[in-house]
Amino acid sequence: MAYQITAGGELYRFADLKTLMAKATPPRSGDYLAGVAAASAAENIAAKMCLADVPLKTFLSEALIPYEEDEVTRLIIDGHDAQAFAPVSHMTVGSFREWLLSPAANAVTLAALAPGLTPEMVAATSKLMRNQDLILAARKCRIVTRFRNTIGLEGTMAVRLQPNHPSDDRMGIAASIVDGLLYGCGDAVIGINPASDSVPVLTGLVEMLAEIIARYEIPTQSCVLTHVTTSIAMAEKGVPVDLVFQSIAGTEKTNASFGISLATLREGYEAGLALKRGTVGDNVMYFETGQGSALSADAHHGVDQQTCEARAYAVARAFKPLLVNTVVGFIGPEYLYDGKQIIRAGLEDHFCGKLLGVPMGCDICYTNHAEADQDDMDTLLTLLGAAGVNFIMGIPGADDVMLGYQSTSFHDQLYVREVLGLKRAPEFRDWLNRMQVTDDTGHLLPQTAGQSLLRIAS
Amino acid sequence: MTEDTKSADIVTLDPWEALRRHTDASIALGRVGASLPTSQVLRFSYAHATARDAVHIPFDKEALRAGLSDLGLMNIPVSSQAESRQTYLSRPDLGRRLKPEDVDRLKALGSEPCDIAIVVADGLSSTAIAANAVPFIADLLPLFASEGLSVGPIAVVENGRVAIGDEIGVALQARLVLMLIGERPGLSSVDSLGAYLTYGPRPGLSDADRNCISNIRDAGLKLPLAAAKAFWLIREALKRRLTGVDLKEEQQAALPES
Numbered sequence: 001m002a003y004q005i006t007a008g009g010e011l012y013r014f015a016d017l018k019t020l021m022a023k024a025t026p027p028r029s030g031d032y033l034a035g036v037a038a039a040s041a042a043e044n045i046a047a048k049m050c051l052a053d054v055p056l057k058t059f060l061s062e063a064l065i066p067y068e069e070d071e072v073t074r075l076i077i078d079g080h081d082a083q084a085f086a087p088v089s090h091m092t093v094g095s096f097r098e099w100l101l102s103p104a105a106n107a108v109t110l111a112a113l114a115p116g117l118t119p120e121m122v123a124a125t126s127k128l129m130r131n132q133d134l135i136l137a138a139r140k141c142r143i144v145t146r147f148r149n150t151i152g153l154e155g156t157m158a159v160r161l162q163p164n165h166p167s168d169d170r171m172g173i174a175a176s177i178v179d180g181l182l183y184g185c186g187d188a189v190i191g192i193n194p195a196s197d198s199v200p201v202l203t204g205l206v207e208m209l210a211e212i213i214a215r216y217e218i219p220t221q222s223c224v225l226t227h228v229t230t231s232i233a234m235a236e237k238g239v240p241v242d243l244v245f246q247s248i249a250g251t252e253k254t255n256a257s258f259g260i261s262l263a264t265l266r267e268g269y270e271a272g273l274a275l276k277r278g279t280v281g282d283n284v285m286y287f288e289t290g291q292g293s294a295l296s297a298d299a300h301h302g303v304d305q306q307t308c309e310a311r312a313y314a315v316a317r318a319f320k321p322l323l324v325n326t327v328v329g330f331i332g333p334e335y336l337y338d339g340k341q342i343i344r345a346g347l348e349d350h351f352c353g354k355l356l357g358v359p360m361g362c363d364i365c366y367t368n369h370a371e372a373d374q375d376d377m378d379t380l381l382t383l384l385g386a387a388g389v390n391f392i393m394g395i396p397g398a399d400d401v402m403l404g405y406q407s408t409s410f411h412d413q414l415y416v417r418e419v420l421g422l423k424r425a426p427e428f429r430d431w432l433n434r435m436q437v438t439d440d441t442g443h444l445l446p447q448t449a450g451q452s453l454l455r456i457a458s
Numbered sequence: 459m460t461e462d463t464k465s466a467d468i469v470t471l472d473p474w475e476a477l478r479r480h481t482d483a484s485i486a487l488g489r490v491g492a493s494l495p496t497s498q499v500l501r502f503s504y505a506h507a508t509a510r511d512a513v514h515i516p517f518d519k520e521a522l523r524a525g526l527s528d529l530g531l532m533n534i535p536v537s538s539q540a541e542s543r544q545t546y547l548s549r550p551d552l553g554r555r556l557k558p559e560d561v562d563r564l565k566a567l568g569s570e571p572c573d574i575a576i577v578v579a580d581g582l583s584s585t586a587i588a589a590n591a592v593p594f595i596a597d598l599l600p601l602f603a604s605e606g607l608s609v610g611p612i613a614v615v616e617n618g619r620v621a622i623g624d625e626i627g628v629a630l631q632a633r634l635v636l637m638l639i640g641e642r643p644g645l646s647s648v649d650s651l652g653a654y655l656t657y658g659p660r661p662g663l664s665d666a667d668r669n670c671i672s673n674i675r676d677a678g679l680k681l682p683l684a685a686a687k688a689f690w691l692i693r694e695a696l697k698r699r700l701t702g703v704d705l706k707e708e709q710q711a712a713l714p715e716s
Contacts, residue, residue: 033551175485333547333548369582399505411489414492
């Protein structure tokens with residue numbers, strides 16, 4: 001079905017819903033690269049005006065990617081909860097934005113609504129929202145998950161301790177773990193991106209993390225971020241895998257380029273559950289996503305990158321993850337050109353994930369060929385802190401020496417806690433206090449050579 | 459009050475500096491309250507500036523060509539369809555295609571079919587190419603000679619991405635393309651060279667059809683070891699007539715460090 005609107009005496013026509021969505025998206029390099037972006041600034045705003053009048057119901061009957069061709073579309077449509085959707089089923093995209101910003105939308109009503117929303121509905125709504133709207137609405141959502149601690153409680157923010165090393169050197173990794181723990185990081189997960197894909201090396205890393213967590217009774221979980229099939233193979237051999245990791249995307253074809261399908265993820269989820277390693281909950285999955293992955297795999301079906309990204313969250317929520325992380329600036333300037341585009345994308349992803357009921361965190365990051373720097377990361381960190389992000393990354397000095405990009409540091413999380421009063425996951429907060437890493441108020445204590453955690457790297 | 463005592467009063471030092479010997483990661487930086495000491499803020503900014511410069515430093519093709527000529531290698535400069543650095547960064551599709559006239563120039567060389575076409579592209583770090591490309595090729599040549607493998611003319615590509623090697627391989631009638639390209643610079647590694655192997659080059663191949671050796675630099679995967687790995691993979695690729703996910707490196711972690 002075609003869409004049209006008259007603005008400023010000019011008639012704007014859009015061939016179909018996905019074209020309208022793409023042209024309504026705030027400008028970003030990936031949509032230009034795909035050839036789906038608005039041709040002018042005026043067309044961009046006209047598309048937003050036109051999109052504002054589209055009934056939310058339309059997204060249930062007009063699939064952007066055909067039902068027959070894509071299992072993610074089938075997951076979205078077949079899994080839609082009409083009863084949960086009922087309270088907003090009469091709204092347009094524009095009036096849904098208003099409802100989200102009104103007092104009627106709160107943690108309780110949003111939690112009840114989430115199964116009734118599709119990624120296309122929330123992506124469309126995000127395209128009409130200013131940055132402050134994305135922050136305000138996301139802040140109302142409360143997505144709480146548990147494995148060995150409780151993540152996502154109001155007023156808290158967790159940190160993934162990311163101790164990567166370019167050759168997976170155990171002492172090198174241990175040194176970064178010590179640094180991170182003594183800066184109060186690691187409640188989201190201690191998660192290593194391995195350089196190797198050799199199963200013996202990966203097994204060694206999983207065992208090393210399990211041993212550290214057990215010996216010091218750290219109320220947190222570990223993850224070695226390798227392909228889901230490798231984690232399944234390790235789990236079947238009894239290797240102590242806590243979280244099962246996988247990169248996911250919003251189209252079947254993109255997921256196929258990652259070597260996965262929904263069935264593979266289901267298998268990974270069941271393998272993780274079967275190990276029963278969680279103590280306070282059974283959210284066993286850790287997913288990563290990022291705008292641009294579908295275009296990069298030539299699998300976007302003419303759908304804009306932000307909508308493709310929101311569809312990835314529908315994949316995620318089917319497996320009750322502990323953590324979902326949009327690695328927002330990692331993909332490079334072909335998809336998000338500069339700090340402005342990265343900041344916008346980070347806020348959109350967080351908003352869309354939260355509305356869909358997904359425990360969103362963000363790898364607030366950039367590469368050295370993007371037009372961005374640490375100032376842009378400070379801005380996005382502060383905004384996401386205000387928006388109630390579930391977790392961020394903690395990397396020594398913000399420099400990942402294995403992946404060659406910059407993210408947020410152990411110091412950065414201290415900054416945002418200081419400015420916004422954000423606390424750690426309660427179990428982890430108590431542990432830090434017991435270990436004399438922090439005082440009763442959560443502030444770091446000066447350390448001495450007698451600190452027992454230093455023995456992790458000896 | 460002296461500078462030292464002033465700093466000691468304000469900066470909380472981390473008593474695990476000794477752990478720095480295990481990693482290049484920026485650990486034990488110390489802090490002022492929640493924040494970085496001034497010296498660390500500036501150290502980071504300088505590293506970022508250096509990495510940014512590595513992306514934008516112009517590619518000195520003539521210096522590279524002189525180095526290749528010294529090795530006795532015929533070479534030819536070509537360009538991708540990305541006319542500027544800015545276009546290169548925002549349009550990966552253009553960086554994968556040769557200018558049409560350069561395709562003709564490669565064909566006009568009239569060179570014999572060869573086993574291996576070596577392609578050198580600036581990629582995201584001309585610094586990596588300037589530092590490592592010629593010495594790496596110099597390490598490879600005797601290995602190729604030992605197996606009697608022929609090497610075609612070397613294409614030197616400005617604003618090139620990995621897949622541009624496929625088109626060049628076709629034009630030079632090569633059985634296999636070895637693409638050497640400057641990798642995305644990190645803060646602690648601005649001079650990393652990547653080597654991509656593609657058997658049976660032709661347009662339309664994907665990353666799943668290639669093998670990659672990454673982080674080739676003095677402070678990473680040292681050049682002689684990288685050359686030995688590349689040579690092993692090339693020999694196997696030519697024997698098994700494939701590269702990509704079905705060709706896994708099986709040789710034992712190779713040469714002694716010296």
